[in-house]
Amino acid sequence: MFGLLPGLLAAGLPGFLPALLLFNAEPLAHLHTLDVVVICLYFAMVLWIGFYLKGRSNTGEEFFMAGREMTAWIAGLSFVSANLGSLELMGWAGSAYQYGILATHWYWIGAIPAMLFLGLMMMPFYYVSKTHSVPGYLNLRYGGHARSVAAIAFALEMILMSGVNMFAMAVVMKVVLGWDLNFSIIVSSVAVAVYVGLGGLRSAIFNEVLQFVLIWGGALLVPILGLIQAGGWTGLKAKILTNLGSDSYFHLWRDTGSFSANPMGVHWTGIVFGLGFVISFGYWTTDFLVVQRVLAAHNLRAARMAPIIGSFFKMATPFIVILPGLLGLVLLQNPDGSRRQLVGEDVVAACSASSGRIVNAQACSAAMAKTNLSPAYQQKVLSGAPGAELHTYNQALPLMMVRYMGPGLLGLGITALIAGFMSGMAGNVSAFSTVWTYDIYRPLIHKNGTDSHYVLVGRLSIIIGVLISIGAAYLVQQFHGIMDYVQALFSIFVAPLLAAILFGMFWKRATRLSGFLGLLSGIIFSAGLFIWVKMNPANLKYVALSPAAKPMAENVFRAGWAFLFSAAVIVLVSLMTKPRPVAELDGLVYGATKLPTEEPAPWYKREWIWATVAVVIFAVLNILFW
């Protein structure tokens, strides 16, 4: 988890997590013995895979790049799985509950164009250059200084992100199952350390494909059963219209002409340019966490096909994420049979309880008054009546699971959540290990080691990385505000990196110094904007060009400004410095590279065909849900 995703970033997740711990409620679910068996079998399988692959991860190429022998399907599924974390599943189901299918933008326009662009336009340069990482590409294109800046920022981001993932998983398991936080953190981190430490990237990729299947196998039942109960799509629409009196929940674009016309408060320009270009392209084409999976493909055609294959699954993901949120709007019920209304984290935090009593009844009452909760239900919450609990938007998916899944199936659903968290953590630590070993340790600390020495360093860095992540998880537990800063790392870093990579790949004139200065100054500029708004939130109106802007707009606009700033620096410095000879840019830059001739393939194996199919489906979906 996901490293953190553009979507999570924009939605302000996982800032919701600490609030979940405040409301002293019963766990959402109780596991049957069969559920525990299902979960244990999953852990046994991931460890088996790790031990099995240990013997096939002896060289640097095997350990860090999975031997570059993954098929397009495996690389493609791993590519989307590394991004399909449980925070994303829960967070976007919650967003769909709040905002309707507008949340789908983060799966479609916020991913598909960038994934196709990566496959068709960028993979040839990543792949032909034989780089082992994105900072490695920067080294080839701009030199060691640009590589070091990118590598250090990325390694820091990955390891902290892994800690946030651990903490997030522990909180979700605590809320859903009542599990102890320490138990969840230790078990998940030991499992990840063992299977990635033993089998390297190959093990991480294998497990991500397994986790992808389990996530679908565990989560797919919710929309299927929900649609049966709601009377199909037509019935769901009718029920939402009856209960909420608005059909905005079913339109992707129709109501985005003004900020106030849609439940999310967004404008189409922000969705297209901010989300669809800067954040989406920044994440999907330059974040090494996802790009690493594609670099492990066995040939150029497979590397180009992998993101295209991934785009089809990405387009389908709203079925298991967005639909459960919409179904939750009309199907979730309180114990007395009335419609259950989920609330924001601020309300849950205001109504925190101790020994069954609300700590601050006045604050709780004021917070609930701003919601649509009925006065009678508010009174029940204040009096601590049995069953009168508050649940947040982000609990929509687990609540729907508990609604339909009995023994065994619930274990499968919980396994899907655990698998999502672990794939995110494994992605973080495997990417960290590669960048640390190849882009920090080898060039800056120990230049002339043997291949086996670097493999050892890679294995150790996974163990040390997991230990630091555990430390970060406990730090986040103590100081919740750290989450905001960890999230900010992504937004600060992504836009300047995108500018450096795009100009480096598609503009022969970009010089070594311009890449380094554009990247460094862009990061400083973006961090400066972040601190400026943090010190005085009123400054947000300057960054987002509107006094009505919300945090989502801040992230999008900050990324946009940082991209423009970095681009301007790269162009200006390039024009003032001497360009590299074109011959040196072979394999790195569009127009200076002779791409290897690909073996002839039947039409159904050609990337352009499938990219066209993806574009058509993407367009049809957007028109269908306009």
Place this chain on the structure above:
Amino acid sequence: MHGSGISIWFFIGVLLTVYGVLIFGYGVVEWVTGISPGVQLAYLHTPVWWGGLLGALGLFYVVKFRPGRSK
């Protein structure tokens, strides 16, 4: 995956088969004994058909990607 060794699809097949057998088996017991799982739409006997689907899919992968099978 290219090269020798066990395919990831085999691992997936094994896990899905075991899950399918367990969930299908429990679903049948629930159905026969009339135990209520305490969930909505229990009359659809979801564990039976979902467990069956998982098991069938898992078996397909186990057979198709079993170690030593010529490609």
